[in-house]
């Protein structure tokens with residue numbers, strides 16, 4: 529299943545979609561991602577701007593609630609057209625612009641090899657794992 533990255537960001541400079549990845553960045557398939565979303569209390573992996581993140585810690589911390597968090601990979605999340613298209617910086621939504629800015633900075637650090645943890649104080653953190661294989 530190819531990732532569909534949205535192209536109508538309200539501010540493309542906030543999106544992490546187009547950041548070039550070194551070959552050392554792990555490539556994660558949709559099949560592997562689904563293995564980590566298969567039970568209610570299993571880890572929750574989500575795709576944001578084409579990057580796979582472990583958002584398990586957000587299950588109980590998401591300001592928009594658990595139900596919306598678990599919709600992240602669905603077609604239509606954040607008004608996207610396809611599965612795995614969600615972006616914090618697409619259009620006008622509750623994540624724009626601060627959450628998007630923080631996420632992009634976290635992706636840049638991850639791509640420099642500085643670790644994948646991104647904090648969203650006071651809510652919680654997620655861990656960038658790699659790029660969704662397309």
Ligand code: HEM
Pocket residue numbers: 574576581583586590591592593596597599600601604605606607614621622623627648649651654
């Ligand atoms: C500090 C961090 C975050 C804040 C403040 C935040 C806030 C919110 C709020 C208030 C909503 C509800 C918006 C509405 O219903 O109009 C929302 C929706 C949502 N959030 Fe978050 N969120 C954060 C992090 C995350 C993370 C880490 C993810 C996924 C990895 C995520 C995925 C979503 C999704 C998919 C929706 C539903 C979007 C839609 O309506 O289509 N959020 N968020």
